[in-house]
Amino acid sequence: MTKEEKQERRRCMALSCLDAFLNTNYQNLTVTSLAKQSNIAKGTLYEYFKNKEDIILELTEGLYEQWKEETLKKVNQQNSLKEKFECFFTAVYTKDFKNYRIILNIFAGLSHYEEEETFKNFLKKIYEEHLEVINSLLEEGIKEELFIEEAKALNKGLLNSFIGFFHISLLNEKESTSIKEIKTFIDNFFLTIKKRTM
Numbered sequence: 001m002t003k004e005e006k007q008e009r010r011r012c013m014a015l016s017c018l019d020a021f022l023n024t025n026y027q028n029l030t031v032t033s034l035a036k037q038s039n040i041a042k043g044t045l046y047e048y049f050k051n052k053e054d055i056i057l058e059l060t061e062g063l064y065e066q067w068k069e070e071t072l073k074k075v076n077q078q079n080s081l082k083e084k085f086e087c088f089f090t091a092v093y094t095k096d097f098k099n100y101r102i103i104l105n106i107f108a109g110l111s112h113y114e115e116e117e118t119f120k121n122f123l124k125k126i127y128e129e130h131l132e133v134i135n136s137l138l139e140e141g142i143k144e145e146l147f148i149e150e151a152k153a154l155n156k157g158l159l160n161s162f163i164g165f166f167h168i169s170l171l172n173e174k175e176s177t178s179i180k181e182i183k184t185f186i187d188n189f190f191l192t193i194k195k196r197t198m
Contacts, residue, residue, distance in 0.1 A: 010048045013040055014058035018099060021056060026106055031055075053110065057118060060107040063100040064126060067092065072133070081141050085186050088133060089162050093175040093182075105170065130159055141193075151193040161185065 001009075020029060020037035029052055035042040049055045071091040078084045092101050111119040134155050141147035162182070169178040 006048075010058055011062045013038070013045065013048055014055050015062055016040060017055055017059060018063075018103070021059065021106065022099060022102060026056075026110075053114060053116070053119075056103070056107055056110065057122060060103050061122060063103055067097050067100050068129065070096070075133070081137065081144065081146060082186065082190055084137055084140075085189075086183055088137070089165075089182050089186070090179045092166070093169065093178045095175075098175075101169075104166075108167075127159070130162075131155060134159055145195050146190075147193045148195050154189075154193065158189065 016038040017034045017040075020034050024033070024037070031045055031049070031052055032042055034040075034052060034055060035045045038045075045055070049058070071088060074091065075084050075087045078087050091097060092104075107119075108123070111123050114120075135152070138147065138151050138155060142149055142151060165178060165182055165185070169175070172178050172181075
C-alpha cells in the first residue's frame with residue numbers, strides 16, 4: 001500500500017467515525033466505542049490512529065478540506081465583492097456544513113488542552129489559509145477602488161472578529177441568526193473602509 005493509499009484509508013476511517021462523534025459526548029468516547037459504532041475492527045483503528053484525538057484531528061482535516069474546496073468555489077461564483085465576503089464568512093453556518101461546524105467546535109475546544117503540536121499546527125494552518133483569502137478579497141477591493149488602501153491593515157482584525165462570531169454562534173438557537181449578524185457586520189465594515197470620492 002502506497003503512502004497516499006494509506007492516507008486515503010485513514011481519512012475514510014475517520015469519516016466513518018463522524019456519526020459517533022456527532023451523537024456521543026466526546027468524553028464518553030473511546031477507540032473501542034468508536035470502532036464498534038463505526039463497524040471497524042478496533043485493531044484496524046489502532047493500526048491507523050494512536051487515540052481518539054488522532055481520529056478527530058483527521059476527521060476535522062477531512063471536513064475542513066471539503067468546506068474549503070466547496071466554499072472557495074462558491075466565493076468565486078459571486079458577482080460582487082460584498083457577496084464574496086458574505087459567502088466566505090457565512091458558508092460554515094449553512095446546513096451543508098453543519099457537521100463540520102459541530103466537529104470544528106469540538107476540535108477547537110480540545111486544542112486548548114491538547115499538548116500535541118499537531119492540533120495547534122492545524123489550527124494555525126486554518127488561520128493562515130483564511131487570512132490568505134481575506135487578503136485576496138481586500139486587495140481586490142483596493143484594486144477596484146472600493147476600499148481605502150489602509151483596509152489591508154484590518155485583515156487580522158476582520159478574521160479575529162469572525163472567529164469570535166463562530167464561538168458566539170453556539171449561543172444562537174438558529175444558524176440564520178449568526179448569518180444575519182455577520183451580514184450586518186460586513187455591511188458596516190464596507191461602510192467604514194469604503195473609498196470616498198472627492
